[in-house]
Amino acid sequence: TVDSMILAIVMVYNSIGKWRPKLRLLGDNVPSVDVIVAVCNERIDIVQDTVRAALNADYPKNRFRVIVADDGRSQKLEAWILQLAVDTPNLHYTARAKNGGKLDYKAGNLNHAMRFAETLPGGAAKFVAGLDADMIPERRWLRAVAAHIVRDSEMGMVCPTQLFYNMPNGDPLCQSSLINWKCADIFRDHVGCGWNLGSGWIVRRLAIDDINGFPTDCLVEDICSSMLAMAEGWKTAYIPEGLQYGLVPETYLGHVKQVSN
Structure with a gap:
């Protein structure tokens, strides 16, 4: 088929391109990171799985905080x-007040969480990472993405692959998006145009400050933020490494809604 031919051509190109190496931060002398879990009316058990996994990161506990930013105000x-935070001092909860009907969606939630981080003891971290409510990170996730951003002072954003654990047999709706993760996103990274793809990312806070926060005037604040950062002179990177596992919509209507957004 035509799409298979295109996939094969791009994969051949990618096979000879310059791949980013797998990197890991070692030891305890690591940068501080605020990890934001963006929530908006997802099932509580799904959010709990993500929060537990984020807290279980292979990273010094005094060097990262998990901030649950709850737009659903559950x-x-x-x-x-x-209750969990009683014995887990690096876990925090925040929910912003109703904003008079202004629709700024996930971007507004992320911006609120970043402002909230400034009020915590020690102030805001130098780096900010983000997870969707249904994306369970591997323990190595934070050391992996942070390694790429700290090695280059001009690197503003790094984002890894997304994988999914409830994919139906045969993937009839192509929800795995493998043509993106294994081809298009690598191709973009080869030409210096890595995108923030919504979850698992890490950003240099200064880069987000340079663009006045995540853009609230569009529905794709992730991609748009990386493009704006590049326009300000920051580098961006995509790493083709599966470090997080999420959920695809379980109904056709849910899939259409996700794609249309």
Whole structure:
């Protein structure tokens, strides 16, 4: 088929291109990171899995914080987070007040979480990482993405591959998006145009400050933020390494809604 031919051509190109190496930060002398888990009315058990995995990162506990930014303002989730935080001092919960009907979606939630981080003891971290509510990171995730951003002072954003653990047999709707993760995103990275793809990313806070926060006037704040950062002179990177596992929509209608957004 035509799409298979295109996939094969791009994969051949990628096979001879310059791949980013797998890197890991070692030891305890690592930068501080604020990890934001963006939540908006997802099932609480799904959010709990992500939060537990984020807290279990192979990273010094005093060098990262997990901030659950809850746009759904779930009292049940808040109670669970606050209870867990009693014995987990690097876990925090925040929910912004209603904003008078202004629709700034996930971008607004991320910007609120970054402002919230400034109020925590020690102030904001130098780096900010983000996870979707349903994306479970591997323990090595934070050391992997942070390694790429700290080695280059001009690197503003790094984002890894997304994998999924509830993919139906045969992937009839192409929800795995392998043509993106294994081809298009690598191709873009080869030409210096790595995209923030929504989850698993890490950014240099200064780079986000340079673009006045995540853009709230579009639905693709992730991609748009990386493009704006590049326009300000920051480098961006995509690393073709599976470090997180999420959920695809379980219905056709849910899939159409996700793609249309």
